[in-house]
Amino acid sequence: MELDALTTDFTRRDWQHVTETDDPVRIAMIGVGWWTREQAMPAVAAADLCETTVLVSGDAAKAESVGADSPTVERGITYEQFHDGEASDAYDAVYVVTPNAEHLPFVETAAELGKAVLCEKPMEATVERAERMVATCDAHDVPLMVAYRMHTEPAVRRARDLIRDGYVGDPVFVHGNMTEPILELVPDADQWRxxxxxxxxxxxxxxxxYSLNTARFLLDADPTAVYGTAHSVAPEFDDVPDEHAAFQVAFPDHVTAMCTASQNAHLASxxxxTGTAGELRVEPAFYPWDERRLHVAHGESDLTIDFDGIDQMEEEFEYFAHCLLTDTEPHADGDHGLVDIRTLKGVYEASETGAAVEL
Structure with a gap:
């Protein structure tokens, strides 16, 4: 097939066969920070298969104030009220977007209430707490999906199709980068990150x-070992070991991924x-406000495919709701998320010991 043909015969939502419903999935959003207000709630408001009906915050007045601007929100409740089961008849699923180390108790309560869970990545702050999350959802037989936006990003899905179709030959290397000046984006030295x-x-x-999980998604494979380095330089990062991090991930069939990340560098992703017969590159890749471009090189030809801007969060919520409405297991379930937590914790261990960590 000529490269020009790659711009055709692609369905953005190849996972979708339900496009409308009279009974949208009702979502309680747990955590009402800027991401919820500016990204998640507008995405759900634009979606066809779900709606926001409950807001949960540490501040009841904040939850009620934010909810007042939404025609679908029925209740604003506190964290304590959520754990007590208040307003549980007003939602079918929860979206957990608190700091990482606070995910578990909300997921446990949701599971006990029989509610499906969409949990922001990373799943939790430790492997043990992430494992508890998966075990709790399994015990109560409730769906758990981890919120990886790249899985429903059309440019990334198209890249995966092309890899499967052999356009790069046998994959050899993956290079991923995501960097940002976090204290400019969120100017608070006391922030939870x-x-x-x-x-x-x-x-x-x-x-x-992002680089790790997207590599897994593109290769349809899981890591076998990881080696990494991490260091912090600026005083604002004294409490964490990785202002900057770089790690090398081994995959089956002799494929290696090289990933870099920084919270104090130029905004880029x-x-x-790269394979034996070609190369694919998505750039920009990971920030939701960028319009994606897929660069394809095969033999002596190369092509850049521009993708219309889509709301990544809307795609993610629609996919989650679609899975619930069709009783389909989401691709990024709890076990999938555990692989990332174990791998990333391996980066910190490798940085301390100087040795690769088998996974």
Whole structure:
């Protein structure tokens, strides 16, 4: 097939066969920070298969105030009221977007109430707490999906199709990068990302996970070993070991991924797969406000495919709701998320010991 043909015959939502419903999935959003207000709630408001009906916050007045601007929100409740089961008849699923180390108790309560769970990545701050999350959802037979936006990003899905179709030959290397000046984007030196107890890690856990997980998605494979280095230089990062992180991930069939992440560097992101017969690169890749471009090189030809801007969060919520409405297991379930946590914790161990960590 000529490269020009790659711009055709692609369905953005190849996972979808339900496009409308009279009974949308009702979602309680747990955590009402800027991401919920500016990204998640507008995405759900634009979606066809779900709606926001409950807001849960540490501040009841804040939850009620934010909810007042939404025609679908029925209740604003506190964290304590959520754990007590209040308003549980007003939602079918929860979206957990608190700091990493606070995910578990909300997921446990949701599971006990029989509610499906969409949990932000990384799943938790430690492997043990993430494992408890999976075990609890399994015990109560409730769906658990981890919120990986790249899985429903059309440019990334197209890249995966092309890899499967052999356009790069046999994959050899993956290079991924995500960097940002976090204190410019969120100008608060006391933010939870810079608190080890709340975050479980800084650059690797918060944004290095994008390169790692997208590599897994593109290759349809899981890591076998990881080696990494991490260091912090600026005083604002004294509580975390990884202002900057770089790690090498071994995959089956002699494929290696090289991932870099920084919370104190120029804003940039890309992921590239190089194979024996070609190369694919998505750049920009990971920030939701960028319009994606897929660069394809095969033989002596190369092509850049521009993708229309889509709301990544809307795609993610629609996919989650679609899975619930069709009783389909989401691709990024709890076991999938555990692989990332174990791998990223391996980065910190390798940085301390200087040795690769088998997974």
């Amino acid at each position: 810079l608190d080890w107890d709340l975050s479980g890690g800084c650059a690797a856990m918060d944004i290095g996970i 890309h992921i590239r797969v």
